[in-house]
Amino acid sequence: xxxxxxxxxxxxxxxxxxxxxxxxxxxxxxxxxxxxxxxxxxxxxxxxxxxxxxxxxxxxxxxxxxxxxxxxxxxxxxxxxxxxxxxxxxxxxxxxxxxxxxxxxxxxxxxxxxxxxxxxxxxxxxxxxxxxxxxxxxxxxxxxxxxxxxxxxxxx
Numbered sequence: 001x002x003x004x005x006x007x008x009x010x011x012x013x014x015x016x017x018x019x020x021x022x023x024x025x026x027x028x029x030x031x032x033x034x035x036x037x038x039x040x041x042x043x044x045x046x047x048x049x050x051x052x053x054x055x056x057x058x059x060x061x062x063x064x065x066x067x068x069x070x071x072x073x074x075x076x077x078x079x080x081x082x083x084x085x086x087x088x089x090x091x092x093x094x095x096x097x098x099x100x101x102x103x104x105x106x107x108x109x110x111x112x113x114x115x116x117x118x119x120x121x122x123x124x125x126x127x128x129x130x131x132x133x134x135x136x137x138x139x140x141x142x143x144x145x146x147x148x149x150x151x152x153x154x155x156x
Contacts, residue, residue: 020037020040020135020136021036021037021039021040021119021130021134022036022115022118022119023035023037024114024115024118026083026108026115027108027109028107028108029094029095029098029107034106034108036108039081040133040134042079043132044076044132045076045077045078045132045155046078046079046081046129046134047065047079047080047081047127047128047130047151047155048080048081048082048083048127048128049061049062049080049082049083049125050082050083050085050116050119050124050125050127051084051124052084052090052124053086053093053094053097054090057124057125057142058124058125058143060143061143061147061148062103062105063101064145064147065080065151066101066102066103069104069105072152072155075156076155078155079106080105080106081105081107082103082106082108083108083109083110083115084109084110084111085110085121085124086109086111088111091109091111095107122141123142124141125141125142125143126139126140129151129155137154138150138151138154
């Protein structure tokens with residue numbers, strides 16, 4: 001029985017590390033269509049972070065990452081996509097929030113929760129890191145001060 005439990009654990013960990021991005025198309029804040037599945041095919045690490053404009057931990061996480069993001073880009077070439085889960089009536093708040101904070105992240109809108117459901121995101125903030133081959137190597141729900149050091153470790 002213990003062996004079965006360990007085997008299941010390794011199978012789940014293996015799935016997390018090998019999962020690919022779903023074939024979903026979203027719009028960015030400028031209205032352009034973006035194929036999510038194609039994001040991981042640039043040979044560089046990728047961060048995808050789900051957030052909402054009303055989510056205080058999300059704002060803390062995105063602000064903390066903003067401070068380190070230029071260094072991460074220089075060091076690893078990482079690209080970051082933030083995915084707003086704000087529903088249709090609140091989607092208009094996303095661009096002013098991003099611009100007001102000076103965030104240089106790529107911003108996608110998921111007002112119907114299509115990508116959120118496809119990636120099994122239950123709570124926000126929820127952050128995924130994909131390696132240069134497009135495999136999900138880390139995901140984390142919630143935010144605690146200092147989480148950005150764990151993110152940096154996985155990016156390296």
